[in-house]
Every structure is written in C-alpha cells, then in structure tokens.
Amino acid sequence: MKPEPVRIAVDAMGGDHGPNVIVPGAALALDAHPDLAFLLFGDEGSIRPHLARYPRLEARASVHHTEVAVRMDDKPSQALRTGRRTSSMWLAIEAVKTHAADVAVSAGNTGALMAMAKTCLRTLPDIDRPAIAALWPTIRGNSVVLDLGATIGADANQLVDLSIMGAAMAEVILGRDHPTVGLLNIGVEEIKGLEDVKKASKLLRESALPTFDYHGFVEGDDIPKGTVDVVVTEGFTGNIALKTAEGTAKQIGIYLREALGRTLLSRIGYFFARGALASLKEKIDPRKVNGGVFLGLDGIVIKSHGGSDAVATAGAIAIGYAMARNDLLSKMKNRLAHAHAALRASGTLEAAGGAERAASAS
Amino acid sequence: MKPEPVRIAVDAMGGDHGPNVIVPGAALALDAHPDLAFLLFGDEGSIRPHLARYPRLEARASVHHTEVAVRMDDKPSQALRTGRRTSSMWLAIEAVKTHAADVAVSAGNTGALMAMAKTCLRTLPDIDRPAIAALWPTIRGNSVVLDLGATIGADANQLVDLSIMGAAMAEVILGRDHPTVGLLNIGVEEIKGLEDVKKASKLLRESALPTFDYHGFVEGDDIPKGTVDVVVTEGFTGNIALKTAEGTAKQIGIYLREALGRTLLSRIGYFFARGALASLKEKIDPRKVNGGVFLGLDGIVIKSHGGSDAVATAGAIAIGYAMARNDLLSKMKNRLAHAHAALRASGTLEAAGGAERAASAS
Numbered sequence: 001m002k003p004e005p006v007r008i009a010v011d012a013m014g015g016d017h018g019p020n021v022i023v024p025g026a027a028l029a030l031d032a033h034p035d036l037a038f039l040l041f042g043d044e045g046s047i048r049p050h051l052a053r054y055p056r057l058e059a060r061a062s063v064h065h066t067e068v069a070v071r072m073d074d075k076p077s078q079a080l081r082t083g084r085r086t087s088s089m090w091l092a093i094e095a096v097k098t099h100a101a102d103v104a105v106s107a108g109n110t111g112a113l114m115a116m117a118k119t120c121l122r123t124l125p126d127i128d129r130p131a132i133a134a135l136w137p138t139i140r141g142n143s144v145v146l147d148l149g150a151t152i153g154a155d156a157n158q159l160v161d162l163s164i165m166g167a168a169m170a171e172v173i174l175g176r177d178h179p180t181v182g183l184l185n186i187g188v189e190e191i192k193g194l195e196d197v198k199k200a201s202k203l204l205r206e207s208a209l210p211t212f213d214y215h216g217f218v219e220g221d222d223i224p225k226g227t228v229d230v231v232v233t234e235g236f237t238g239n240i241a242l243k244t245a246e247g248t249a250k251q252i253g254i255y256l257r258e259a260l261g262r263t264l265l266s267r268i269g270y271f272f273a274r275g276a277l278a279s280l281k282e283k284i285d286p287r288k289v290n291g292g293v294f295l296g297l298d299g300i301v302i303k304s305h306g307g308s309d310a311v312a313t314a315g316a317i318a319i320g321y322a323m324a325r326n327d328l329l330s331k332m333k334n335r336l337a338h339a340h341a342a343l344r345a346s347g348t349l350e351a352a353g354g355a356e357r358a359a360s361a362s
Numbered sequence: 363m364k365p366e367p368v369r370i371a372v373d374a375m376g377g378d379h380g381p382n383v384i385v386p387g388a389a390l391a392l393d394a395h396p397d398l399a400f401l402l403f404g405d406e407g408s409i410r411p412h413l414a415r416y417p418r419l420e421a422r423a424s425v426h427h428t429e430v431a432v433r434m435d436d437k438p439s440q441a442l443r444t445g446r447r448t449s450s451m452w453l454a455i456e457a458v459k460t461h462a463a464d465v466a467v468s469a470g471n472t473g474a475l476m477a478m479a480k481t482c483l484r485t486l487p488d489i490d491r492p493a494i495a496a497l498w499p500t501i502r503g504n505s506v507v508l509d510l511g512a513t514i515g516a517d518a519n520q521l522v523d524l525s526i527m528g529a530a531m532a533e534v535i536l537g538r539d540h541p542t543v544g545l546l547n548i549g550v551e552e553i554k555g556l557e558d559v560k561k562a563s564k565l566l567r568e569s570a571l572p573t574f575d576y577h578g579f580v581e582g583d584d585i586p587k588g589t590v591d592v593v594v595t596e597g598f599t600g601n602i603a604l605k606t607a608e609g610t611a612k613q614i615g616i617y618l619r620e621a622l623g624r625t626l627l628s629r630i631g632y633f634f635a636r637g638a639l640a641s642l643k644e645k646i647d648p649r650k651v652n653g654g655v656f657l658g659l660d661g662i663v664i665k666s667h668g669g670s671d672a673v674a675t676a677g678a679i680a681i682g683y684a685m686a687r688n689d690l691l692s693k694m695k696n697r698l699a700h701a702h703a704a705l706r707a708s709g710t711l712e713a714a715g716g717a718e719r720a721a722s723a724s
Contacts, residue, residue, distance in 0.1 A: 269635025
C-alpha cells in the first residue's frame with residue numbers, strides 16, 4: 001500500500017525571488033520525496049511558466065491563484081490588513097487549518113508569517129506563544145535549537161514547554177528516541193543565571209518527563225559542540241546566537257578564501273585540496289538546514305530564508321515533509337498534554353506560576 | 363625622555379598553569395613592550411625558578427610572596443572569605459588601588475576576580491555595575507564587544523554607560539577617533555526588541571554624545587562583519603554570543619582538518635597550502651585577543667583566560683599595557699562625567715530612570 005502523499009502548501013510569492021526559485025525548489029524536493037504533493041498559492045500567470053518546465057511536479061501540484069502578495073518589508077499589522085484571507089501567504093497557512101495541506105512553507109517576511117500563522121492557526125492548548133525552532137549543524141550532527149526569535153523573554157513554564165516541543169521535534173527529525181535537552185545559560189560563577197532559567201531547570205529536573213533526558217545547563221559553545229540534541233532559550237538570545245554563528249562561519253570562509261588565493265603555493269594547494277574543500281563547504285552549507293519551524297501553533301508552518309535559492313527551498317520543504325510524515329503535530333500535542341498533566345499533578349506547574357498562566361490563557 | 367614604565371600587577375598563581383606559563387608570558391610581553399614593569403604576586407618558591415630563566419624580566423619584576431591562592435573552582439563568596447587581603451589575586455588588584463601598579467592581570471576564576479575587584483576598587487561614580495569588554499576579531503579588524511557576562515540584564519541607562527565606556531576603550535585600543543557604536547538587537551519585524559534596548563537607542567540618538575557615533579541597532583551577524591567598532595549588549599546575551607562564536611570557529615577548524623586529511627590529494631593540497639593555512643590559523647587565534655577587560659571600576663583589571671598559555675598571557679598583558687599607556691581610566695571617567703552632565707542637563711537621564719538610579723547608587 002502506498003502511503004498518503006504529504007501535501008505542502010507553498011506561498012509561491014514569498015522570498016526575494018518568488019516562483020523563480022520556489023517552483024524549481026519544489027521540483028527538487030519532489031525528486032527526493034516522490035510522495036510529496038503541492039498546493040501552490042500565488043499569481044498563476046507567474047507560476048505556470050515555471051511549472052511547465054517540471055512536468056512531474058506539474059502533475060503533483062495544484063495552482064491556487066491570488067493577486068495579493070505580502071511584501072518583504074510589510075509590517076505584520078500591514079500584512080494582516082492587506083493580506084488576510086487573500087494573500088498567497090495567508091492562503092497557504094489556511095490550507096493547513098482546513099486540512100487541505102499538512103504543512104505550509106513560505107519564504108516571506110518572518111514577522112508577517114508569524115502574525116498570520118498565529119491569527120489563522122491559533123496556539124495549542126496551554127501554549128501562550130509560538131516559537132521558532134531550527135536544525136543547527138554541530139560536530140556531532142544536527143541539533144534542534146529554539147526559540148530563534150519568535151518571542152522575547154520566556155518564563156520558567158514557557159522554557160519547559162519549549163523543551164517538550166523541541167524534544168518532540170528532535171525525535172521526529174533527528175530520529176532520537178530520548179533526546180537530551182539543555183537550557184542555555186552562562187557559566188560565570190558569580191552570577192548563576194536568570195531566575196527563570198534556574199526555575200525551569202528545577203522544574204525539568206524534578207518532573208523527569210519521560211520523553212527526553214534533561215541534561216542541565218549548557219553554554220554558548222555547547223551548541224556547535226552538539227553537547228545536547230535540543231538547546232532551549234528565549235527568542236532574543238536564540239536569535240543573537242544563531243546570527244552570530246552564521247556570521248562567524250561566513251567570516252572564516254572569507255579568511256580561508258583569502259588565505260588560499262594569496263600565494264602561488266597556496267593556489268596550488270587549493271587545486272589539490274579543492275575536492276576536500278568542496279565537501280567542507282557542503283558541510284557548512286546553510287541551505288541544507290534552511291527552515292525555521294514555527295512550533296506551538298495548531299498546524300506546522302515552515303519559514304524558508306528570504307534569500308533562499310532552489311536548493312535551500314527544497315531543504316525547507318524537506319523539513320516540512322519529515323515533520324508531516326512523522327506526525328510531529330500529534331506527537332507534540334500528546335507530549336504537551338501528558339507533561340502538563342504530570343506537572344499539574346505534582347503541583348510543580350502551579351508553584352512555578354501556572355496559575356497566572358492558566359488565567360492569562362483563558 | 364623615557365616614558366614612565368607601565369606597571370602590571372600579575373596574579374602569578376591564577377589560571378590552570380600558574381607561574382609555569384604566567385612568567386614566560388610576562389617575558390614575552392616584555393619583549394614586545396620594553397617599558398613594562400611587573401609586580402608578581404604569589405608563592406615566591408614557585409615563581410623564582412621560572413623567573414631565573416628570564417634575566418631581563420627578572421630585572422624588571424618584583425616578587426611579592428603570599429601562600430594564599432584562589433582556586434579555579436572557588437565560589438566568589440568563598441574566595442573573598444579565604445583570600446581577601448591575602449591571596450595573590452587580591453594583592454594584585456590592591457596594587458592598582460594603592461597606585462603601586464597601573465593594571466592588574468589574573469587568569470584566576472572570573473567570578474572571584476570580579477567579586478574581589480568590586481570589593482577592592484569599587485565602581486566609578488554613577489556606574490552601578492561593572493562590565494566585561496573584549497576585542498572581537500572581525501573581517502574589518504577588531505571590534506570591542508561588551509558586556510560579556512559581568513551582569514545579567516541592563517536598563518537603558520546602563521546600556522548608555524556601556525556605550526560610553528566601550529567607545530572610550532575603542533578609542534584607546536583600536537585608535538579610532540570617533541568610534542561607531544551599535545546596540546545588539548534582533549531584526550524580526552514583528553517584535554521590535556527589548557524595551558530597554560529601544561529606550562537606550564532613543565537616548566543615544568537624542569543625546570548625540572560627542573565622543574562616538576551612534577550607529578543604531580545591529581544584529582548578531584554584524585559582530586563578525588565588523589559593522590561597528592563597539593557592540594553593546596547586556597551580559598547574558600553577550601556571553602552566549604561570544605561562546606557561540608568561539609565554538610563555531612572551533613567547529614569549522616575541526617571540519618577543515620578533517621577535510622584536508624581525508625584523501626591523498628587533499629593531503630598534497632595541504633602540503634602546498636600549509637603556509638596560507640597557518641596564517642589563517644593565526645588570524646583566528648583566540649590567544650591574540652585574550653583578555654576580558656573589567657570596565658566601570660576605579661581601576662583596570664584584565665581577566666586572562668584560565669587555560670592561557672604564555673602567548674595568550676602576553677596578549678592579555680599587552681591589552682593592559684595599551685589601556686594604561688593611553689590612560690583609559692582617566693579618559694573613561696572624563697567621558698562618563700561629561701555624558702552624564704549632558705544627559706542630566708537635557709533631562710533625558712531622569713526621564714529614563716536616572717532618578718531611581720541616583721537613589722539606589724547613594
């Protein structure tokens with residue numbers, strides 16, 4: 001029996017390049033996962049000519065015409081005002097809500113996408129605010145890191161929720177059975193870290209939730225080391241860490257190119273080593289792990305990088321594919337419900353401010 | 363006329379290796395700056411045999427015996443209890459207070475060093491809490507980044523103070539006349555950053571302080587890009603950014619070594635390119651920019667990395683040398699006094715919470 005296709009709703013107008021790279025990206029993703037199907041939202045006149053070049057994709061895709069597209073510089077409020085119920089971005093998300101699609105993918109602007117996803121899909125029960133998670137390449141393979149910038153600040157309960165959701169994602173995407181989870185903190189002895197982070201650590205330690213292993217605190221250099229499968233932090237720090245790491249990788253790439261081009265000997269060296277260096281480049285290619293996953297909503301939305309090319313677009317779709325194929329959303333709902341019940345039963349959730357949260361969520 | 367020597371008070375017992383690397387490190391620093399003089403604090407019996415191997419250093423150094431040394435795993439409170447007025451760490455700091463030395467350098471544990479420095483030297487007038495600043499290698503040369511972990515959180519006025527102090531350090535260490543200053547923030551449009559960061563940005567924009575140019579917000583990847591001379595953030599985020607960048611640089615180094623050792627061709631390539639790759643290694647050598655500078659205290663203390671070798675120790679001493687030779691402390695006091703007077707005159711300091719701060723500082 002053939003499995004049901006995984007249906008991806010694609011905002012074909014998102015990103016810096018629109019259907020130019022998004023349609024070829026979908027075609028690449030289909031090559032890797034022939035059980036994909038696509039719903040493409042956007043200007044049919046712009047999409048069709050690209051689609052015509054990929055007959056196999058054309059056979060697995062439906063085109064849903066709209067003339068409204070969210071611009072990369074639209075403010076979230078502006079995007080909602082002009083694009084709600086009409087834009088390619090909104091319609092892609094709505095397809096997830098109506099179960100016409102399993103996952104939505106957009107390279108449109110993050111703020112607008114998050115605002116629309118929250119408005120359309122709503123947060124899961126007991127979850128206040130969504131988070132952005134992504135795969136982070138480490139020397140021990142990929143880790144899941146969250147929140148990468150959806151929300152500034154997080155209290156202890158929200159950090160626990162991030163841990164549960166991140167662990168569910170690691171299970172599904174990395175195939176780890178009991179993923180290890182660490183809370184990002186700083187190691188200077190004098191100051192023992194943020195109150196909320198300490199409280200979350202105590203909660204995670206004492207509750208000993210059954211689906212992952214709480215490792216304890218980790219520091220910034222533990223992310224690239226791959227010390228844990230899941231690194232949890234609030235969105236401000238997570239976003240700064242991610243961009244600092246991306247910038248550092250680029251910086252070293254620039255140094256390396258300069259060094260290898262400088263002298264005749266180094267150019268000869270480059271000639272011999274170019275295969276190895278290409279494999280290095282591939283290893284740190286950010287396109288392979290493109291895709292910020294919005295977690296905590298009642299539906300999966302993937303944010304592809306705005307400057308994505310076809311390979312990066314295919315990467316974001318592949319992440320969405322893995323999440324849907326392994327039913328991340330149900331797993332996550334299940335884990336959250338069990339964890340919240342356990343925390344409530346032990347009284348730890350209330351003790352750490354669950355009461356106020358329950359009140360504010362109602 | 364020969365200039366007065368720059369006198370460095372050295373905690374010879376600090377770090378993982380003690381006098382083994384600290385004495386040779388001081389000798390290396392003296393090679394680079396013959397106008398250095400040293401006060402070495404610690405166990406004379408351990409220091410003298412090393413010192414005897416460097417006659418030029420021996421001639422420029424006095425040894426101040428103490429049997430008490432702060433351990434790397436001492437808690438700050440413990441270090442103060444057992445080491446106040448007696449340990450090599452305390453005595454080195456005290457030499458700065460009594461003007462017997464211009465700068466103190468220690469590779470001892472950060473928490474203990476900060477606690478002792480605060481207790482002994484006190485913070486500058488109008489400064490609540492000290493910060494740790496360091497040089498960060500970027501593709502456009504070094505930048506100054508602070509706070510790297512002295513204090514978690516910072517209000518708007520504290521971020522302004524960090525900007526003033528960081529700019530003074532950039533002037534002195536980088537030789538930039540009107541350094542550019544950026545506030546670290548995240549660029550997701552939906553959420554416009556922390557309230558305190560936004561308020562600090564408004565203060566810096568409106569006050570237009572004369573000694574530096576306020577650039578505006580910067581993101582994580584602007585640090586390695588070198589977009590500004592001075593990057594300002596509170597200590598939690600700064601520490602995570604620093605360690606993430608260090609870890610990422612190591613990660614890519616590991617990938618590069620693996621790639622170049624894998625095949626015969628790549629090993630041949632490495633043979634030809636090894637000179638270029640050595641220059642790359644030197645370029646990203648963290649030992650060259652070793653030294654966290656404690657700012658905001660009435661005296662300059664440099665934290666050398668605990669694992670420092672002689673080269674790294676010399677790097678930390680060289681930073682202390684530059685700060686003292688260019689009279690950073692007076693410049694910083696002067697800049698702070700002028701800026702605070704200007705902010706008070708314009709009413710902006712009070713508006714942003716200066717009143718409470720004045721109260722809490724008294």
